[in-house]
Amino acid sequence: MEFEGQYRLAQSPKYDCLLFDLDDTLYPFSSGISAHCTMNIEDYMLEKLQIEKENIPDISNILYKHYGTTMAGLRAIGYKFDYDEYHSFVHGRLPYDKLKPDLVLRHLLLSLPIRKVIFTNGDKIHAAKVLNRMGLEGCFEGIICFETLNPPEDSSFSEDEIAETEIFDILGHFSRADANVELPKSPLLCKPSEDAMIQALKIANIDPQRTIFFDDSIRNIAAGKRIGLHTVLVGKSSRIKGADQALESIHNIKEALPELWEEAEKSEEILYSGKVSIETSVTA
Incomplete structure (x- = not known):
């Protein structure tokens, strides 16, 4: 017993x-991996989403702060892109050789x-x-x-869907004194x-x-x-x-x-x- x-x-x-x-x-x-990841995200925003270069650092910081990841924030404010392409661009070019x-x-x-x-x-x-x-x-x-x-079934969009996208002005939202409009929610978890x-x-x-x-x-x-x-x-x-x-x-x-x-x-x-x-x- x-x-x-x-x-x-x-x-x-x-x-x-x-x-x-x-x-x-x-x-x-x-290790520097995080810093390279941030640079790749900003490059993606410039090259793939055509966001104005001077606005990218502020937008990226705001989205990270309010949505957990810049990626989740980009989807929240209206940008549509292939998730695999995003990850390939952001992570695929990281200097993994820095990890031992x-x-x-x-x-x-x-x-x-x-x-x-x-x-x-x-x-x-x-x-x-x-x-x-x-x-x-x-x-x-x-x-x-x-x-x-x-889910992977939500990871790609047609050209028409992307063309019809309306982007929420996240910088304008936070620059206005009376920002009573609620932030859009992200479809990503x-x-x-x-x-x-x-x-x-x-x-x-x-x-x-x-x-x-x-x-x-x-x-x-x-x-x-x-x-x-x-x-x-x-x-x-x-x-x-x-x-x-x-x-x-x-x-x-x-x-x-x-x-x-x-x-x-x-x-x-x-x-x-x-x-x-x-x-x-x-x-x-």
Whole structure:
């Protein structure tokens, strides 16, 4: 009877899933990938959407601030474009060679017999390239990405649809003193939208109360906290409102959350000790 109680405890750790953002979380902001991504987005706005060059930085910043991603904001204000083409332009030209294999992180991830899932606003090709360059293939159960939350059937538009597009004047909206007109909503789901995050958890069958969420974005962390996730801000040494913990680097995960490894060791000791007389199997 006493052992049965121990077994149930071992099978029910406090957390059963680690949810990781990808960019600037699994690798540092200092890699320069983020800066190149911003440049590519602005080039796309200029070359593909014919937005006036002098307005692009302000429009991009406003859209990112209010919609989570510039892409979601562009769709909200009326621009229609092929999503795959956008991702190919923005991510396809990134200097992935700046990312190097991270054997330390790989060892840390693989040393935990717990579900590990990626949750990124990026597309699946980008996510795969990042994980490949970092040598992190096989470390995660799955990837929640742009395509997960945004069906491919909505990703292309006819020339007539594009020609008939009416663009919402986002700069004019914020320059007017009396801006009572509501901002248009985006048809795209992405962080930090709580709807997007709840949908992502539902798709992956993740219980927020038993999940630790790692992200470099303060907005994403705040949204994660509101929906019940245990939140860890990555890339900062100081904890902010909405973050349960802060890590200067993802490499500090074991120092900040030693209980994860302690629980794993206890579970292993109980499950595989000589006291166990039945054959057991563990699915990580």
